[in-house]
Amino acid sequence: MINVGITGQNGFVGSHLYKTISLFPDEFALIDFQRSYFDDKNLLDQFVRQCDVIIHLAALNRHNDADQIYNVNTQLVEKLRAALEREKVAPHVIISSSTQEERDNVYGKSKRAGREMLLGWAQQVDAKFTGLIIPNVFGPFGEPFYNSVVATFCHQISRGEQPKIEVDGYLKLIYVGELVLEIIKVIRDGVNSPKLELAYTAEAKVSEIMQLLNDFKESYQDNGQIPSLKERFEIQLFNTFRCYMDIKNYFPRKFIQHIDNRGAFVEVIRLGIGGQVSYSTTVPGIIRGNHFHTRKIERFSVIKGKALIQLRKIGTDDILDFYLDGNEPSYVDMPIWYTHNIKNIGEDELLTVFWINEHYDPNDPDTYFVPV
Numbered sequence: 001m002i003n004v005g006i007t008g009q010n011g012f013v014g015s016h017l018y019k020t021i022s023l024f025p026d027e028f029a030l031i032d033f034q035r036s037y038f039d040d041k042n043l044l045d046q047f048v049r050q051c052d053v054i055i056h057l058a059a060l061n062r063h064n065d066a067d068q069i070y071n072v073n074t075q076l077v078e079k080l081r082a083a084l085e086r087e088k089v090a091p092h093v094i095i096s097s098s099t100q101e102e103r104d105n106v107y108g109k110s111k112r113a114g115r116e117m118l119l120g121w122a123q124q125v126d127a128k129f130t131g132l133i134i135p136n137v138f139g140p141f142g143e144p145f146y147n148s149v150v151a152t153f154c155h156q157i158s159r160g161e162q163p164k165i166e167v168d169g170y171l172k173l174i175y176v177g178e179l180v181l182e183i184i185k186v187i188r189d190g191v192n193s194p195k196l197e198l199a200y201t202a203e204a205k206v207s208e209i210m211q212l213l214n215d216f217k218e219s220y221q222d223n224g225q226i227p228s229l230k231e232r233f234e235i236q237l238f239n240t241f242r243c244y245m246d247i248k249n250y251f252p253r254k255f256i257q258h259i260d261n262r263g264a265f266v267e268v269i270r271l272g273i274g275g276q277v278s279y280s281t282t283v284p285g286i287i288r289g290n291h292f293h294t295r296k297i298e299r300f301s302v303i304k305g306k307a308l309i310q311l312r313k314i315g316t317d318d319i320l321d322f323y324l325d326g327n328e329p330s331y332v333d334m335p336i337w338y339t340h341n342i343k344n345i346g347e348d349e350l351l352t353v354f355w356i357n358e359h360y361d362p363n364d365p366d367t368y369f370v371p372v
Contacts, residue, residue, distance in 0.1 A: 002187065005031040005051040007038075007080065008058035012142045013096065013176060017055065019314055019337070020180045020294075023368060028187075038076060044083040048091065053187050056080060056095040056118070059111070061146055066106040073110035074117070081121050090127035093118055094186060099135050099172070099197075119194050128192045132183070135200040139176030139236070140243035140336060150209060150237070154244040157213045158221065168207045172200035175236040177294060202233040209237070216241045219272070224253055224331075226297065226357070228272030235357075239295065239336050247311070252322045252330040255301070266329050268301050268353055275357040279303075282342070282350040289341035291369045293334065297357040301331040306346030310372045311338045319372060326351065339370045 004021055008014040009032075021028050031050045035058070037043040048054065060072040077095075084090070097115045100108030115131040122129030138148045144155035149171070156163045178201050186196070216238055219227040229235045258265040269277075275297075282288060282305075292314060300309055304326035311320040314337050323345075324330045334340050344350035358366070 003029045003052045006055045009033050012147045014057045016176045017180045038079050048083045049087050051091045053092045070106045070110040077114035077117050090125045092128035094130040096132050130191050131195050133197040135172045135174050140240050154241045157217050158244045173202045225270040251332040252324050255329040276359050277355050279353045282344040284344050287343040290371045291367050292339040293366050298334040299355045301353040303351045305350035308343045308345045311340045312372045313338050341372050
């Protein structure tokens with residue numbers, strides 16, 4: 001069992017890393033970290049004493065005062081290093097730095113200074129050290145106007161606003177889920193490297209990203225159609241976009257029923273992408289699901305009966321309740337990292353049609369069981 005601590009565990013990358021590591025309870029134990037530990041030597045000392053691996057992610061990305069960025073980021077590293085020296089421990093320390101290290105900006109300078117500071121400590125005590133040089137990170141739940149232009153664009157476009165492009169350059173990007181897997185691999189392999197440059201996994205112009213997001217808004221948010229997603233980057237961007245929508249007030253979405261003397265016809269889903277369609281019948285009182293996905297796109301369509309669909313974002317306590325009735329057929333789509341279920345709350349059999357964008361693979365199911 002490897003004891004892992006993450007400074008900045010509640011931040012954008014840190015929260016994704018924390019939740020993903022928690023999926024391997026037989027391999028890793030997570031040591032809790034809170035921002036306040038940096039201001040309490042006893043708590044910080046206790047934290048480093050418990051860790052076999054420390055991933056230092058805590059940092060200030062943006063501030064009106066440029067000097068504040070440099071001071072905060074270097075001071076956080078100094079406090080962490082001081083705690084390691086006081087406790088005379090030598091865990092494997094991994095620090096996130098940025099490709100901005102080579103640029104003439106305060107953030108890049110602060111990240112390089114912090115990496116070199118911890119590298120110096122590791123060389124003195126002969127500890128494992130990994131300095132990660134990371135390209136631009138994007139993905140669900142990033143803070144708009146702070147973490148990335150993708151987060152900002154998703155926030156604005158999903159609310160009907162039109163973003164402004166300051167510089168239409170090319171961005172070298174890595175999806176947060178891919179970054180997390182790289183960090184976990186570094187832990188498992190015990191990688192010792194003063195400067196490990198992680199490869200970007202996608203490259204796109206800012207205007208191209210904005211156009212894709214506008215297309216998602218029109219096809220999916222406005223019209224309920226799953227757009228054509230030609231490559232992995234587009235699926236990742238689409239899943240990111242969905243997480244910025246006002247899910248609570250967006251679902252459930254009612255279908256259009258075409259009724260005549262024969263009965264009714266309902267179009268369940270219009271697809272620009274493949275996948276798998278299935279249906280289930282559920283007897284009264286039974287609950288299905290209680291699981292979440294980290295990459296799959298899924299739609300629950302209630303055709304007959306009465307259902308309660310519940311969603312809860314992993315790591316939070318807020319439960320979203322959606323009531324669906326087959327007399328007015330409707331659907332709810334499942335955002336990634338939201339555990340979800342469906343319960344028959346009626347007196348008759350419940351009929352539900354399911355669509356998911358991947359064929360089920362028992363060797364890679366991307367299905368994690370957690371009660372809502």
